[in-house]
Amino acid sequence: MGQFKDYKILAVGLVLLVWVIYFKMFWPETIIHPPPVPFPVSKYASESMESSDWDSHTHKLTNLTHLLYWPPTGRDRGNILVSTSPKTSTYYLKGPAKATYDLGGHLEAILVARDHMGRPKTHGGDLFRAQLLGPESKAGVPGEVKDLENGTYLLSFPLLWAGKAQVQVRLIHSSEAVGVLQRIWREKRATVDFRGYFQGKERAKETMICNVDPQSIGSKGPVCQYRDEVSGEVWFCTQPHTLPCNALVGHSSGSYLKVTTPQDEALFAGNVTDKPLPSGISPILVKPATTGKRSSLALSSRPPCRPGHLSPKPSGFYHQDRWHSRFCDSRSFPTVSSILDCLAGRIVYMMGDSTLRQWWEYLRDTVPSLKPLDLHVTYQTGPLMAVETMRGIVMHWRAHSWPLRSLRTPVASLHSVAKELHGLAGGPYTVVVLGLGAHFTTFPPSIFARRLAGIREAVMALLAREPRTLVVIKLANTGYKSVYGSDWLTLQVNRLLRAAFAGLQVAFVDAWEMTSSLALPDNIHPVKLIVRNEVDLLLSFICPI
Numbered sequence: 001m002g003q004f005k006d007y008k009i010l011a012v013g014l015v016l017l018v019w020v021i022y023f024k025m026f027w028p029e030t031i032i033h034p035p036p037v038p039f040p041v042s043k044y045a046s047e048s049m050e051s052s053d054w055d056s057h058t059h060k061l062t063n064l065t066h067l068l069y070w071p072p073t074g075r076d077r078g079n080i081l082v083s084t085s086p087k088t089s090t091y092y093l094k095g096p097a098k099a100t101y102d103l104g105g106h107l108e109a110i111l112v113a114r115d116h117m118g119r120p121k122t123h124g125g126d127l128f129r130a131q132l133l134g135p136e137s138k139a140g141v142p143g144e145v146k147d148l149e150n151g152t153y154l155l156s157f158p159l160l161w162a163g164k165a166q167v168q169v170r171l172i173h174s175s176e177a178v179g180v181l182q183r184i185w186r187e188k189r190a191t192v193d194f195r196g197y198f199q200g201k202e203r204a205k206e207t208m209i210c211n212v213d214p215q216s217i218g219s220k221g222p223v224c225q226y227r228d229e230v231s232g233e234v235w236f237c238t239q240p241h242t243l244p245c246n247a248l249v250g251h252s253s254g255s256y257l258k259v260t261t262p263q264d265e266a267l268f269a270g271n272v273t274d275k276p277l278p279s280g281i282s283p284i285l286v287k288p289a290t291t292g293k294r295s296s297l298a299l300s301s302r303p304p305c306r307p308g309h310l311s312p313k314p315s316g317f318y319h320q321d322r323w324h325s326r327f328c329d330s331r332s333f334p335t336v337s338s339i340l341d342c343l344a345g346r347i348v349y350m351m352g353d354s355t356l357r358q359w360w361e362y363l364r365d366t367v368p369s370l371k372p373l374d375l376h377v378t379y380q381t382g383p384l385m386a387v388e389t390m391r392g393i394v395m396h397w398r399a400h401s402w403p404l405r406s407l408r409t410p411v412a413s414l415h416s417v418a419k420e421l422h423g424l425a426g427g428p429y430t431v432v433v434l435g436l437g438a439h440f441t442t443f444p445p446s447i448f449a450r451r452l453a454g455i456r457e458a459v460m461a462l463l464a465r466e467p468r469t470l471v472v473i474k475l476a477n478t479g480y481k482s483v484y485g486s487d488w489l490t491l492q493v494n495r496l497l498r499a500a501f502a503g504l505q506v507a508f509v510d511a512w513e514m515t516s517s518l519a520l521p522d523n524i525h526p527v528k529l530i531v532r533n534e535v536d537l538l539l540s541f542i543c544p545i
C-alpha cells in the first residue's frame with residue numbers, strides 16, 4: 001500500500017498548522033504521563049531520525065508497509081450513504097445448520113457488508129469484531145474475521161466449550177472511517193499537542209507547547225530539544241521567551257487538534273460506530289467430548305506458561321469468567337495466599353500507561369499486606385511502589401515517557417523506559433512488565449516504531465546479561481473509537497509491539513483479545529474481571545507451575 005512511504009513524503013511537506021479546537025480532553029481516562037529527562041540541547045537541530053533508527057535497531061520491523069497492511073478501503077469520501085452500515089450488513093452460516101456441533105471444531109460464517117442503501121460493498125477494509133459468546137457458561141472467544149477484499153468476510157469461531165454458544169458481530173468502523181484514520185495517520189504528524197511548564201527564578205513561569213517533533217508544535221521561532229542520551233528519544237517544546245530550555249519542570253496533555261471535516265466526523269458518529277449487526281445465526285449447541293478428562297472444554301495438554309511461546313489465534317478464551325490460554329497451562333490465583341506465594345521474593349517493575357497501572361492497583365487492592373508507599377504522590381503518573389515486608393515483595397509502577405497524556409506532572413519523574421531497563425541488573429527474581437501503546441495512536445507509526453526500537457534493544461541487553469529475567473509485554477487493549485484513539489489504530493500499534501519483540505524470550509499478555517471476548521462494553525480501562533484475568537496470566541508466567 002505504500003502507506004508508510006506516503007506518510008513520509010506527505011508528512012515532510014506538511015507544515016499546515018492544525019488549529020486547536022479546545023483543550024478539554026475528552027479521553028475521559030487518564031492514560032498517564034510522559035517522562036522527559038530534560039537534556040535541553042539548544043535550538044532544535046532538526047535530526048532526521050525518520051526510519052534509519054528503526055532499520056538499524058530492528059531488522060524485522062523495517063518493513064512497516066508490509067507489517068501494517070490493510071486492505072484498500074475504497075475511494076468514496078464524504079457520502080455517508082455509501083459507507084458500510086451496521087444495519088444492512090448481514091452474516092449467515094457458511095454450511096447447513098446442524099443440530100449439534102462438536103467440541104474442538106469450528107463454526108464458519110459469511111458476512112456481507114452493505115452500505116446505508118443496502119447495496120453490497122465491493123471492497124473490504126471494514127473493521128468488524130466477531131465473538132462467540134456463551135452467556136450461560138460465562139464464556140466467550142474472539143472470532144477470526146478474514147477480509148476477502150470484495151465486500152465479504154469469512155468469520156471463523158473455534159468451538160472451545162460445551163453448551164450453548166451465540167455469534168455476535170459488531171461493526172467497529174466502516175472501511176470509510178478506517179480510510180479517514182489512515183489518511184490522518186499518514187498526513188498528520190500529530191493529532192494532539194502537549195504543554196511544557198517552565199519555571200525560573202523569582203517565580204518566573206512560562207507555559208509552552210510541546211510535541212514529538214518540531215513541526216507539530218507550530219512554532220516558527222526557536223525550539224528546545226530534549227534528548228534522552230541513553231535511548232535517543234527526543235521531545236520538543238517551543239522555546240520560552242524569557243526562560244532557558246532547561247527550565248522545563250512540568251508536563252501535561254495539551255489540546256486535541258482539529259484533524260477532521262464534518263463529513264469525516266459523520267463516519268465516527270455513535271449510530272454507525274461499534275454497532276451490532278442484526279443477528280444472523282441462531283444459538284448453537286456444542287456437545288461435550290466423549291473422550292478425555294476435561295470433556296467440557298477443548299483444551300489439550302499444554303506446557304507451563306513460559307516466555308517465547310508462539311501463540312495461536314485466538315490465544316485463549318473465557319469460561320466461567322476465567323481466561324484459559326490455549327498455548328500454555330494458565331493458572332488462576334483465587335486467594336491472597338496464592339498470589340503471595342507466587343510473588344514472594346520478587347521485584348516487579350511495571351512501566352507503561354494507565355491500563356498497566358490497573359494491574360498494579362488490582363494487586364494492591366487484592367493483597368492487603370501489599371502496602372502502597374509514596375502515599376503522598378498525587379500525580380497520576382506515579383511513580384508508585386508497594387511492598388510486602390513479610391514475603392519480600394516489591395512492586396513498582398511508573399508511566400512510560402512522553403508522549404503521555406496526563407494532568408500536570410513533574411518532568412523529573414518521567415523516565416524513559418529504555419533508560420530504566422538499562423539500569424536494571426535483572427535476575428531470576430526480577431519481573432519486568434511493559435504496557436505501552438495507547439498514547440501512541442495520535443502520531444504516525446514511525447514514532448512508536450522508533451520508541452520500540454530503543455526498548456527492544458534495552459530488553460535484549462537485559463536478557464543477555466541476565467537471561468533469567470522475566471519480561472512480559474502487555475499488548476494494548478480495545479477501547480477508544482475516535483480519530484485520536486481507535487481500535488483500528490490500536491490494532492496497528494499491537495502489530496508493531498509484536499514485531500518489536502518477535503524472536504525474544506518475552507511473554508505476551510494479549511489484552512486485546514482478553515478485552516474482545518465478552519459481551520461487555522469496550523472500555524480503555526477494562527473492568528476488574530478482565531484485569532484479574534490479565535494479572536492471573538502474568539502470575540502464570542511468574543509461577544508457571
Ligand SMILES: *[C@@H]1O[C@H](CO)[C@@H](O)[C@H](O)[C@H]1NC(C)=O
Binds near residue numbers: 063065066
Ligand atoms: C515490504 O513489503 C512489501 C509487501 O510485502 C514488499 O512488496 C516490499 O518489497 C517490501 N520491502 C522491503 C524493503 O522489504
Ligand SMILES: *[C@@H]1O[C@H](CO)[C@@H](O)[C@H](O)[C@H]1NC(C)=O
Binds near residue numbers: 151152
Ligand atoms: C469474494 O471473494 C471470495 C474469495 O475470492 C469469493 O469466493 C466470493 O465469491 C467473492 N464474493 C463476491 C461477492 O464477489
Ligand SMILES: *[C@@H]1O[C@H](CO)[C@@H](O)[C@H](O)[C@H]1NC(C)=O
Binds near residue numbers: 116269271272
Ligand atoms: C446518525 O446520526 C446523525 C445525527 O447525530 C444523523 O444526522 C444521521 O443521519 C444518522 N445516521 C444514520 C445512518 O442513521
